[in-house]
Amino acid sequence: MPSASDPSSTTTIRRPTVTVARAGRVVLLVVLVAAVVSFPSLAPNPYILSAGILVLNYALLSTSWNFVGGFTGYISLGHGALAGLGAYGTGLLVTRAGLPSFLALGVAALVVAALAVPIGYAALRVRGASFVIVSIALVLVLLLVFQSWASFTGGSRGLTVPRPFPDLLRPEHHRVFWFLFAGLLALALLVWWLIDRSRFGLGLKAIREDEDKAESLGIPTFAYKLVVFVVSAGFTAAAGGLYALWFGDLDPVFQFSILTGSYLVLMALLGGVRTLFGPLLGALVVGTALEYFKVEYGGTPLHLVATGLLLALVVLFMPDGVLPAVAAMLDRFRPAQQSIREVTAAELREQRESGVRAETELAATRPGTPSTRERA
Amino acid sequence: MTDQALRTEGLTKAFGGVVALDGAGVAFRHGQVNALIGPNGSGKTTFFNCVTGMIRADSGRTVYRGRDITRATPHAVAHAGIGRTFQLCRVFPRMSALDNVLAAVRPGGVLGRLRGARGRAEVDRARGWLTRLGIEHLVDVEARNMSWGQQKLLELAGVLMSDPETVLLDEPAGGVNPALLDRIGGLVRELNAEGRTFVIVEHNMDLVMSISDHIVVFDRGRPIAEGPPSVIRSDERVLGAYLGV
Numbered sequence: 001m002p003s004a005s006d007p008s009s010t011t012t013i014r015r016p017t018v019t020v021a022r023a024g025r026v027v028l029l030v031v032l033v034a035a036v037v038s039f040p041s042l043a044p045n046p047y048i049l050s051a052g053i054l055v056l057n058y059a060l061l062s063t064s065w066n067f068v069g070g071f072t073g074y075i076s077l078g079h080g081a082l083a084g085l086g087a088y089g090t091g092l093l094v095t096r097a098g099l100p101s102f103l104a105l106g107v108a109a110l111v112v113a114a115l116a117v118p119i120g121y122a123a124l125r126v127r128g129a130s131f132v133i134v135s136i137a138l139v140l141v142l143l144l145v146f147q148s149w150a151s152f153t154g155g156s157r158g159l160t161v162p163r164p165f166p167d168l169l170r171p172e173h174h175r176v177f178w179f180l181f182a183g184l185l186a187l188a189l190l191v192w193w194l195i196d197r198s199r200f201g202l203g204l205k206a207i208r209e210d211e212d213k214a215e216s217l218g219i220p221t222f223a224y225k226l227v228v229f230v231v232s233a234g235f236t237a238a239a240g241g242l243y244a245l246w247f248g249d250l251d252p253v254f255q256f257s258i259l260t261g262s263y264l265v266l267m268a269l270l271g272g273v274r275t276l277f278g279p280l281l282g283a284l285v286v287g288t289a290l291e292y293f294k295v296e297y298g299g300t301p302l303h304l305v306a307t308g309l310l311l312a313l314v315v316l317f318m319p320d321g322v323l324p325a326v327a328a329m330l331d332r333f334r335p336a337q338q339s340i341r342e343v344t345a346a347e348l349r350e351q352r353e354s355g356v357r358a359e360t361e362l363a364a365t366r367p368g369t370p371s372t373r374e375r376a
Numbered sequence: 377m378t379d380q381a382l383r384t385e386g387l388t389k390a391f392g393g394v395v396a397l398d399g400a401g402v403a404f405r406h407g408q409v410n411a412l413i414g415p416n417g418s419g420k421t422t423f424f425n426c427v428t429g430m431i432r433a434d435s436g437r438t439v440y441r442g443r444d445i446t447r448a449t450p451h452a453v454a455h456a457g458i459g460r461t462f463q464l465c466r467v468f469p470r471m472s473a474l475d476n477v478l479a480a481v482r483p484g485g486v487l488g489r490l491r492g493a494r495g496r497a498e499v500d501r502a503r504g505w506l507t508r509l510g511i512e513h514l515v516d517v518e519a520r521n522m523s524w525g526q527q528k529l530l531e532l533a534g535v536l537m538s539d540p541e542t543v544l545l546d547e548p549a550g551g552v553n554p555a556l557l558d559r560i561g562g563l564v565r566e567l568n569a570e571g572r573t574f575v576i577v578e579h580n581m582d583l584v585m586s587i588s589d590h591i592v593v594f595d596r597g598r599p600i601a602e603g604p605p606s607v608i609r610s611d612e613r614v615l616g617a618y619l620g621v
Contacts, residue, residue, distance in 0.1 A: 199481060200489040206479040209468035216428060216462075217480045218454035218538055 032277075036182045040175045049174045053246065055287035056181040060239040061260075062267040062279035063188045067232035069265065070192075070273040071201060072225055073208035074124070078135030079236050080260030081142045085112045086237025087244035087255055088146060088153060091161040096152075101164035105241035112237030113230050120229035124222065127211065136258055143256035158251040161244045177246040184242060185280070188235045193276050195228070204228055259304075263290070266307060270314050272321025281322060286310065380441075381406035381542050381573045382427065382458070387436035388597075389422055396422040397433065398597035404590070406441070406542075409564060409574045411584045413608075414594030415618050420577045421463055423594070424544055428460050429453045440542070455482070459540030463547050463577075465528045469520035473511065473530055476519055477502040480538035505533040510559065525552045532560075542573040549580040561587050585609065593618060 043049040065079045089108030093099045099107065123134045146153045153159060165173060195201040206214035207221050215221045244250055254260070264279075267286045271278030286307065293303035318325045382404045389397040396419045404410040412420050426433040429450040438446045440456055448456065468476050481498050483489040506512045509529040514522060519530055528548070535543060548560050557580070564574055564587050578584050584591065584605070591608045593601040595617040601608060608614055 194490070197492050197494075198490050199478075199483040199493045202475060202479050202481075202493040203489075205471060205475075206468055209470060210466055212430065212450070213462070213466040213468065214479065215450040216430065216454060216460055217534060218451050218482055219479070220449075220451045 040178050046171045046174055049171070049178060051288075051291045053174060053178055053181055054291060055283055056178065056185060057239060057243055058263065058267060058287040059280045059283035060181060060185045060188060060242075061236060062264045062271075062283045063185065063192060064232055064235035064239060065264040066268050066273055066279045067192060067195070067228050067235065068225075069268055070278075071195065071204035071208060071228055074127070074131050074225070075265060076123075076135040077132055077258055077261040077265065078123075078138040079232075079264055080258065081139040081256050082112060082116070082233045082236040083240030083243070083260065084142065084146070084250075084252070084255030084257075085115070086240030087250050088159065088240075089237065090241035090244045091159045091250055092153070094161055095159070101162075101245050105238065105245060108241045109234050109238040113234035116230045116233030117226065119233075120226045124225045124229060135261070139256050139258050139261060143252055146252040146256060153252070154250075156252065158249060161248050161250065163248055164245050173246075177242070180242060181239075181246075184235075184238060189276060189280070191231070191235075195231075196276065200224065200227075263307070266311050266314075269321060270310065270318075272323035272325075274320065275323045278321050278323050285322075379406050380404070381410075382575065383439045384423075384427065385437045385439075387423070387426055387438065388434045389419075389426055389431065390434060395597055397426065397436075399436065400594070400598045402592055402599050402602075404573070404575050404592070406573050407568075407571065408589040409568050409576065409587050411588040411591045412575060412577045412594060413579070413581075413584055413591060413618065418594040419597040420594055421546060422597075424460060424546055424577065427453070428458060428544065454538065454540070457541035458544060459535040459538050459542070460544040461528075461531050461535055461546055461548065463550065465524070465531045467519040467522075467527050467531050467534070470518055472516050472518055473506060473514045473522075473533075474499070474502055474516065476530055477505055477534050477537045480534045482538065502533075502537055505536050506530075509533045509563070525556050528552060528560075529556075532563075536567070540572070542575065543567070545574065545576045545578075547577055547579065549578055549583050557583060 039052055040049055043052060061079065061083055065076065068074050068076055068079075086105075086108050089111055090101075090105045093104035093107055094101055097104070119138065123131060123138070126134060147156050149155070150157070163173065165176060168176065195204070203214065203219045203221075203224050206217070206219055207224060211221055240255070263286065267282030268279040269282070270285060271280065271282030273279070289306060289310070290303050293306055297303070314321070380403050383402070385401050387397050387400040387402075388395070398419075400419065400423060402412075402423075412423065414420055422431070425431045426436075427438050427445075429445070429448050429452065433446070436446070437444060440453075440458060443456060445453055445456055468479060471479070475493075478493055478498055481493075483491065503512060503515065506515055509532060511522075511526055511529050511533070514526060514530075519527060522530065528551075532545075532548075545564075548564075549557050552560065561583050564576070568574055576584070576588070588605055591602065591605060592599050593608060593611070593614045595613075600613050600617060601611045603611070
């Protein structure tokens with residue numbers, strides 16, 4: 001039977017690089033936290049701070065999307081609708097039911113997570129392109145509902161959500177919400193990381209690689225997909241609800257938009273869907289670019305052209321995203337892969353030479369040999 | 377009854393007008409190396425797919441160790457104790473060999489699933505299987521970067537990690553070199569001696585005849601003969617349908 005009494009050479013050789021990588025990650029994390037904490041004080045004006053919140057919102061949405069997209073490989077374009085449901089749910093619970101703002105947000109996120117069970121039950125039965133189309137249908141159906149049901153949702157005129165902190169001035173308001181968004185993002189990242197290293201996460205990744213094979217190995221694939229879809233929907237809805245409380249004004253056309261869903265996919269793909277911080281990095285790049293283009297060329301659809309081009313470039317040249325591409329580049333500077341027991345001709349020669357050298361040195365210290373050397 | 381591992385009754389499956397399984401009733405023996413042979417298109421792989429729940433039979437029944445698994449989902453069949461490999465070897469291409477094998481671990485309960493995937497005991501067991509199959513040096517290599525033969529061994533390591541009582545192998549010798557063939561044949565016998573039942577679909581007659589205890593011959597979606605290698609080798613219907621003499 002299998003035994004692993006001999007600790008294999010690979011682990012012992014690998015350890016130093018792993019420690020270096022871990023240290024690098026810790027440093028990166030500290031820098032990231034420092035940047036998040038100091039940004040509100042560094043932002044030169046409230047507009048920049050509010051643009052920062054938008055980017056953070058995108059990062060949160062994209063990370064939430066990545067629970068499904070990254071782990072299982074199911075590409076949903078419908079996550080904009082889940083955020084919209086969270087936003088409207090929060091808004092309606094505040095305005096119609098009179099719940100306190102943040103209680104409303106929590107309840108809305110739970111309700112959307114519960115709704116995600118039947119939605120996922122229907123949508124996750126189909127794979128690939130069919131799943132993408134079902135997810136688009138979700139957006140279109142909800143847009144029609146929220147536009148037409150004017151007596152309840154406010155229809156096309158939208159819904160005004162009262163601010164949770166009416167006494168705060170605008171810059172202070174932004175500042176508080178910056179940290180609320182950052183906190184929720186940290187929570188989403190933590191949960192993603194925990195799943196990533198768990199057996200559950202390994203099962204999800206197996207589904208991404210080959211669903212039938214995963215099933216035949218005993219992984220209950222449908223239940224796994226459904227659970228992670230519900231987690232994803234809960235975070236997405238919470239992000240939508242937080243947006244509603246911050247922005248205070250909901251328009252169904254923007255809340256239930258395929259474009260929003262597409263942005264999330266682009267951001268995650270750009271950064272790298274298999275990595276924890278990929279969607280965050282993607283949101284930083286794409287979100288900032290979107291804001292810039294809207295400010296500079298507001299009236300034109302130029303921002304759409306730019307994002308389309310970016311998507312094409314990413315898919316063509318960095319199909320795994322920026323982070324994996326960078327990691328692969330750094331890998332080249334590392335000593336060659338030790339996991340494959342292959343030695344180059346040069347290494348062989350060196351080994352042999354050092355062996356010979358060791359032998360002659362040994363011979364030099366051996367008693368009796370000096371005489372032979374002297375004779376020579 | 378007790379010496380039966382896997383039994384089917386009247387298993388039928390048609391794809392459009394093509395009848396792949398035509399009322400197949402087969403019994404494989406527990407604790408033995410069983411082989412399922414037959415010409416291409418005789419329904420062997422469809423049989424595997426129906427038995428493991430990957431496709432649903434139109435009619436008929438599948439019983440494993442006295443338990444009806446006709447309508448069980450593939451993961452439930454796996455949990456019942458049946459592991460399988462695929463004709464066109466299937467591994468998780470963008471996962472390391474270690475993760476490929478670890479994916480077969482069956483966590484218990486919600487808490488078990490939330491635990492780290494690389495627990496010491498599991499990693500040791502996974503490495504053990506990789507070592508036994510001779511691919512331990514590839515532990516950190518992604519499956520897509522391996523050769524065909526290495527992938528076949530990796531697939532087998534994953535299936536064995538899930539500790540199946542019965543292993544269905546779909547053409548284990550397909551596309552592998554003679555040395556590897558010997559290794560796979562020897563491994564099957566070894567694992568059988570350790571108590572695992574095998575059902576092997578294979579075209580390589582030398583391998584089938586040398587490792588099987590019991591052979592079932594399929595033709596046109598149903599068994600036409602069964603028995604030990606010595607009997608099958610001289611059965612006239614088999615010679616006519618399969619060996620073409």
